[in-house]
Amino acid sequence: MTTLELRNVSKKYRIRGSKEMLALDDVSFTLESGKTIALVGQSGSGKSTIAKIITQLETATSGSVLLDGVPIPRRGRALRAYRQQVRMVFQDPFASLNPYHTIRHHLERPLRLHKVVPAAEIDAEVLRLLERVRLAPDLVERRPHELSGGQRQRVAIARALASRPGLLVADEPVSMLDVSIRLGVLNLLAELQRESNLGVLYITHDLATARHFSDEIMVLNSGVVVERGAADDVILNPQHPYTKQLRDASPNPDVLFAKTKGASRA
């Protein structure tokens, strides 16, 4: 059981030398193994900033981040162990893989860095990872530009899971994929989460998939958590005006159909 807790985390950015921008304002939540939390908000709400702080690509200006009750390590072996436990899937499948290297390279690196399996078994483990994400084994020697967007994202997921982590941050994992394959990738993520009992932070701007995929939903607006609760509650019974706006903005086929019927009669 792994727990990641954010306590009163704020993040300020400096722009143009003198001006400051508050990206996150007093955000607190807990991520646990076995549960999926969706972080919903529009562009600029601070969702990616949270992802970067959790994966230590950025540091919080104030507040603390705790892994299993201990403030997260910043260097050395402890940091290495942290990186083994907490992994990320990036938004852009075209940019998150190094165009120069093979798929094998991408999957081997975390295996080697975190000594997941003995050296002799690395090749077998790479193939096993590919199988887990439903990709054909002959993709190992290919390069990213030879794969489709969906395939690349599956590789990115495999890379994230390679180190056998306890927690996964998925930063809008399907928003740059074709709509027709989004569900497939999301279902894969759900299945892998169940198999490995992962705690997943699913970052998205799409309420519908948030509800489908997660246990809890947090709504973020301009760096502030405006609402949180069980997924169904937040969607069906939103309290905060912003959440209501989000819900109303989602296209509802029944409403649309009724409208067009009315228009054609006029």
Place this chain on the structure above:
Amino acid sequence: MSVTATGVTDAVPVSVSGRSFREGFSMFRNAKSITGLSILAVFTLLAIFGPLIAPYDPDAIDLLHRNEAPTWGHLLGTTHMGQDILSQIIIGTRGVMIVGFLSGIFATIIAVLVGVTAGYVAGAKSEALSALTNVFLVVPGLPLIIIVASQFEDPSVVLIAAVLAITGWAWGARVLRAQTMSLRNRDFIQAARVNGEPLYRIIAVEMLPNLLAVIASSFVGTVTAAILAQTTLAFVGVTPISNWNWGTILFWAQSNNAFPDKWWWYLPAGLCIALVGVALALVNFGIDEYVNPRLRSAGMRARALRKRGFKPSDSATAVADTRN
């Protein structure tokens, strides 16, 4: 039927580049690079096998055949002391090529170390390295080289290459810094950090291969500049005239009033310098086209349009008119 730019592009095959270590050199696979590399290969062979190929000793004096125009015995004629010019050119190749490429290698190593590091680290450290690069950019090369070179009695080839490298690395470093900075924010580098990759591996294994084209281009540019600088130094008489290179030939030509009559004396050496320069420039073009596929296919697409009767620079309405 509508003719869009993309429609025509699909009809014209543009090669997709692969990027393994072997395929990394696909930047050299187009016609321009191959031509350039072939010319360079010829000169390299001359440099290596020079002493075996040259018909005469370049210093050998032959007072019976002075100032002769090309004959079968002396394919490029002779100097005022009867020395065979062809042999001088062949032997001189070695000096030019060695200094050129050594200087290119030294300068590129420094440029990579400074430029890539400056691009990766942020903030004050990066600005400091950038300021250092700027200092070397601003200090004028040729005067400095002349001043330094004139201090030494008999500078070795390595020394000359080193001095040229020290004055020439800054340009490549500047370009590399800009490229690295843009690369640094790419997701796959962030992913490497999330993986826990150590810094040296991020730079060496993840970033460097993506910078190959820029590094190659900078290397080629430095070699060109070094060759020009070196021959100029020899011509001016700053480097000792005991080592033969093409600039030395021109030095002697000028001191002995070879211009304008004795064309066989001064034309070949200058042409050789220009030819090596052109070869290097061709390789650079090849790399440019690889990096910027627009350059590669621009001509092809335009020609394809022309064949169909459209001028690529006309505005869209003109295309509609010709249809009617």
Place this chain on the structure above:
Amino acid sequence: MSFFLRRAAFYLFTAWAAITINFFLPRMLKGDPITAYLARNQGKVSPEAIDSLRILFGLDNPKPIWQQYIEYWGSLLHGDLGVSLSKGLAPVTAVIADALPWTLGLVGVSTIISFVIGTGIGTFIGWRRGSRAEAIVPIATFLSTVPYFWLGLIVISVFSTTLRWFPASHAYSKGTVPNFSFEFIGDVIYHSALPAFTIVLTSLGGWVLGMRNMMVTVLDEDYVTVAQAKGLSPFRVMYGYAARNAVLPQLSSFALSLGFIVGGTLIMEMIFSYPGLGLRLFEATLAKDYPLMQGMFLVITLSVLVANILADVVYAIMDPRSRQEAAS
């Protein structure tokens, strides 16, 4: 605003570094011709001159190095660069002031001509990509790699020695006293024809190729397609949309090349015996006239720096993105 401040600090640092290098350079070079010169010319050198030389070059100077450094700066700020050993103890500043206008004039004008013509040709070739105009590219390449001195000598032998159309050396006819009459100016132009021609020829290639590449890249951008689709005339699109964006890096290179004018024309001045900075620097090197060498070196370095600053300013004014990027 902070963008400009940071750039200013950047350049101040570079200037300081260049001047400091200049301070250490003669102290590191072998031999001490100044002492030798002074020894030979004991009575002829004034005590002030000796002092100034001592400050600038640190010869048999008992003071600690940091004090010498401060006095060096003091000297510089007074405009005192020492006296030239090979030019009859004339102040270095005077020698430089004499030679500078010739270099700036000839090379400045040639570079501008070359830039304008080259960029124009490059724009045209880029616009007409894929046509027969592309044949100019290999010619331009060849021109850009031809060694300057070689081309210069050939030009002299063809146009001067053989055809006798132009004079082969010097800035004005022997015996004429420089003045501002039309006759003199005509004479100067006549003498500068060959050197200018050679400079333009050798640098043309670079501008043509650079502009062509930029044009080809820019012409692929969507905004150019939109401009064409709007029905604008081809000339309007080429000039107002494509060339305007393509010329930005060219301008940057141009400003930089202005800096190299001062230092890079050594060869041209040698071959044509043109009385500019480059020739003086070379003569100074041969004569081991350290004060003059050091003074010229400093002037050259500072001009390159000023040109750099100019390039940055021009670019910042013309491309608003660069101001933002640098700040982030």
